[in-house]
Amino acid sequence: MTYLHESTSEAVEVRRFWRRLGLPGLVDVHTHFMPERVLRKVWGYFDSLSPETGGLPWPITYRAEEAERLAVIRDFGVRAFTSMLYPHKAGMAEWLNGWAADFAHRTPDCLHTSTLFPETGVERYVREAVEAGTRVFKAHVQVGAYDPADDVLDSAWGLLAEAGVPVVIHCGSGPAPGKHTGPEPVGSVLARHPRLRLVIAHMGMTEYEDFLGLAERYQEVRLDTTMVFTDFAERLAPFPRRARPRLADLGDRILLGSDFPNIPYPYVHQLEALERLELGDEWLRGVCHDNAARLFGL
Template identity: 35%
Template sequence: MLPCYACQHSDAERKNKGFFRWKGENLPPLYEKDPSHIDLLEQYNIPFIFDIHTHFFPEYIMRLIWKWFDKVQWDIAYRFSTEKRLEELKKNRVSYFTSLNYAHRPNMAEMLNLWVYENCLQIPGMLAFGTFYPENGVLRYTKKAVEEYGLKGFKLHCEVSKLNLNLPELHSVFLYLEEKQIPLVIHTGTAPLKGEFTGISYFAPFMQTFPRLKVIVAHMGAAEIEEYANLFAIYPNLYMDTTMVFVDFLATGESVDEVFFLLEKYSERIFFGSDFPNIPYSYSHAVKSILEKNISKKTAQEIFYKNAIKFFTIREFV
């Protein structure tokens, strides 16, 4: 298991392998048995974390995803069974999280939606998300996921899926989701890898076509974070998540500290996200990379749980 990797390999070995750079000389722990961020949460009066960006797939697909990460020397801190991963989230004081997944080929998305319906709806704290893909029947099975399965949103990954958001085949789906106000988490940015259809040049016209669509831009749109943030003034239903942006692992860019001010400026439009379990550092590092910087208590509370509670109308708090 990967926690053992942290015991057997030095920081230098972790730092010098792989395609992505690290900031500084001392790497964060790959895994923490006792999370080191709990005291920080208490200092900021954050009772729990609402993590908008966590991944759950059928086990055989998750193993294939991990195999891809292995090929690019991207360590997986939480390479555990689903049951163990749920325990880790609870231990890290994560009370709410999402079942984000995505399809990279036809005839996959509908299967994933059914898997979410059959496996995720009864998990405490999990918000069930599905996905879709430009293919025959996409509007039909998207409606089914909402109206029959009760899924709360959808995830799209423009780089992995080689997905152009402006495809005519998806127009009716986006119109439906816009009408129903069902949110989308979209990996549309150019980091960590640029895709054929990633970036603001594809996303901006998409939002022009569907201006009322509820969209959460994953990874704050890295590596064009300010360009995406400029769209806040135009689209009231546009949001971002902080996934992997301010950590020492520089997959989302090497100058992200320059945009930390956006957390205060747009505190009501930004959610915390982690990319759990597929992160090459402990969960605490993702939390501390924000809370150990110059951030107000109000903004920290909004980003780590209040915004998402309001966005998803969690009944216990409304």
């Protein structure tokens, strides 16, 4: 199915949103571009979700070929985005990093993204990625089923902290808990590497308040908005109303994330969900553009 025509009216809405705020566009730190056969497997997982399997139906709104997906996100006015990709077993990360380096080379508006896994050689290939100019890493504790505080990763975390390369990490227990999800393992990593620039994906869903606490404790910790506050997420794991004032206090360290293209609703709904928090235009400008622009030196 082709989405270029269908996205046109939505693009008008998205552009109206950021133009009203006086922004030059959006910066989305949580978007997925990966090898096609890997992405098809990710989509297959979401396609399998249903009440019968214990999950919410999860239709992929932007199921299209890579070129079409790029056209759509550019049409929205997203001036910088990422290629979040991640291994589910040893031996995948270095191959994924090679693909992502090539993708970034041919896609200049994509921030060069890399990933890692607790395995022999991880410090070497993380160092190589940093030396090659990677801008951001992705770590997925839930899918990878590993402890981020594993000693095998310690030197890699230290290297990334020293280099100042942000790491978007899915470490909360949503949409389903994993063996090593939750704030404790990440807290152990930060205790060893307090300057590590972790970006907590999905604001730590479902342990929102615990991860807000980590951001309040560690100045380099940030959170991304991916799916949070949307109608879909509010059914799955509502954000506690009592924690909203803390969002305002951390307004300079919250970054727009969307999970494009793997979302079960239109992209513009993420923006509308942020706006209806009523935290003000200055907060929205920071979240939707300025905070990430500052972090990545755009």
